Amino acid sequence: MTKKQFIKITTVDECLNFIVVRLIVLVVRLTVLGVRFVVLGVQLVVLGVRLIVLAVQLIVLSVHLIVLSVHLIVLPLRLIVLPVRMTVLGVHLIVLPVRLIILGVHLIILPVRLIVLPVRMTILVVRTMNLNLILTIYGKKLKNLVK
Numbered sequence: 001m002t003k004k005q006f007i008k009i010t011t012v013d014e015c016l017n018f019i020v021v022r023l024i025v026l027v028v029r030l031t032v033l034g035v036r037f038v039v040l041g042v043q044l045v046v047l048g049v050r051l052i053v054l055a056v057q058l059i060v061l062s063v064h065l066i067v068l069s070v071h072l073i074v075l076p077l078r079l080i081v082l083p084v085r086m087t088v089l090g091v092h093l094i095v096l097p098v099r100l101i102i103l104g105v106h107l108i109i110l111p112v113r114l115i116v117l118p119v120r121m122t123i124l125v126v127r128t129m130n131l132n133l134i135l136t137i138y139g140k141k142l143k144n145l146v147k
Contacts, residue, residue, distance in 0.1 A: 016129055023125060027118040034111030041107030044100050051097035055090045062086035 065083035 016125075016132075020122075020125055020129070021120070027122055030118050031115050034115040037107050037111035037114075041104040044104030044107065047098065048097035048100035048104060051100070052094055052147075055093035058093065059087060060091035062090060097137050 062083040065086065066080065069080045069083060
């Protein structure tokens with residue numbers, strides 16, 4: 001379709017149907033977007049957990065090196081500096097994945113909120129249409145009773 005096509009709407013029901021269809025399409029698109037954000041958030045959480053495991057392994061290695069360097073007092077004190085630096089690096093490497101996990105959790109919560117909002121809007125529209133239909137039916141019955 002190269003040209004824009006205009007839909008001819010003649011009744012209120014057609015207008016409501018058109019709006020409901022557009023809202024459903026919007027809900028589906030927002031749901032797909034939300035699912036993509038959830039997947040990204042889960043991937044970030046997994047990455048963060050892997051980095052924490054790596055950092056803990058680095059800390060364990062550095063503690064072993066510190067113990068070894070203390071036992072080898074004969075060697076110069078420079079051997080102690082390296083494991084201490086590695087320990088500091090390991091601690092810093094724990095902070096980064098924790099931040100990534102927090103970001104991942106936020107990226108999971110946000111799309112859930114984005115999914116819930118259009119669903120609530122759709123439910124509200126459907127309830128309004130049901131109320132309109134009920135009022136229309138009772139209105140016709142009242143007109144028949146008055147005649």
